[in-house]
Amino acid sequence: MTEIIEGQEVIKTALNDATDYNVTHGLNSQWTLWFDNPSRRTSTSNWTANLKEIVTVQTVEEFWGVHNNVAVPFDIPNGSNFHLFRKGITPMWEDTANANGGKWGYQFQRSIGEKVNEHWLNTLLACIGETFDSSPDVCGAVFSNRKNCFRIAIWTRNAADKVACENIGRHLKSVLGVNQPLEYLPHSESTKVAMYTV
Template identity: 40%
Template sequence: MGLEENLKSMNINEEENKNPNAKDEEDEELEEGEIAGEEDDDTMSLKKGVVEQPHPLEHSWTFWFDNPQAKSKQSTWGSSMRPIYTFSTIEQFWSLYNNIHHPSKLAVGADFHCFKHKIEPKWEDPVCANGGKWTVTYQKGKSDNSWLYTLLALIGEQFEYSDEICGAVVSVRGKQERIALWTKNASDETAQTSIGKQWKELLDYSETIGFIFHEDAKKLDRGAKNRYSV
């Protein structure tokens, strides 16, 4: 399901609720001899049934949170990370998104992830082990819109190589916020370059972004160099 379809489908309820007196107006316009309620009730029930149908996503996704306060008490990286909620429909996504803190409201040191269900946002996860990540950087408090656009692109399967996507994480630090897009097969340069270019275009991000292999990051930490750039 495309991003535009996602957005349109989420506007259904809003459109249906714009004019609560619509049925009264229709009743007033009934032709002489027409019985109000018979066909109209059936029609309204059908419409109501269509509106209430959930809009399933191609994959289920899980939000994870790494609490900065818990991090300092843990000896092993990632041990403070907890799954928050798994969603599988557009309605569930919006319900969650509208009731959770956006990056600008998260505490410094927090990491908030959205990954395909059953993929843990860790280098050690079998699906992530041979992968890498693209990263974009924003000034403190400026990543909210880009985080939302990234999430919609993920759950809407917007990328040409969407099967390569593991998930995304937004990291809040003292002076900046970073959004990283994790992928499966770092050595597939064609797929990774395509994802990087599409993501930049989606975010309207003008600066050069780089792709780091997880393997390099594990060995070299902050000394890891970009393998690809777009």
């Protein structure tokens, strides 16, 4: 949508009018932010009730509006998680989009401090910007604040697709700027043995 001023069409974006823009930049997919604090749960049913859907974004402007107005990951309580998943996918292993998939993850020592916020933001931007070679296979991202570490993970749809999984893992390594190996764990594997390593 554009605005007509003195007979001329004027396009106002957030870049040239941060408060009264009339053009937005759509994302390829809609993404939903979720939050949970599992340290308070006592059973699976309570965990499901504790998982809260916060907001769905469909434009770049909405993403930044949300990002700038929610707690930074470093500040969420120990035991809590942020989840950013494609709209329609619940951040649970049982969701049909996740059931045959798995996750790439990396643990940061707590000594990294608030720099972890930057790593999480870079992960979010890679997701909403669809920068993974196999982006359609990315279901979402999870940030976990734990007593001894911070964890960032990317969840994928299909653990059997080695090429897609490894592409996603290599890109996550680049996004996080880490040199250590990342391991891919399928959701269905009860022994939690890494299926792939990049």
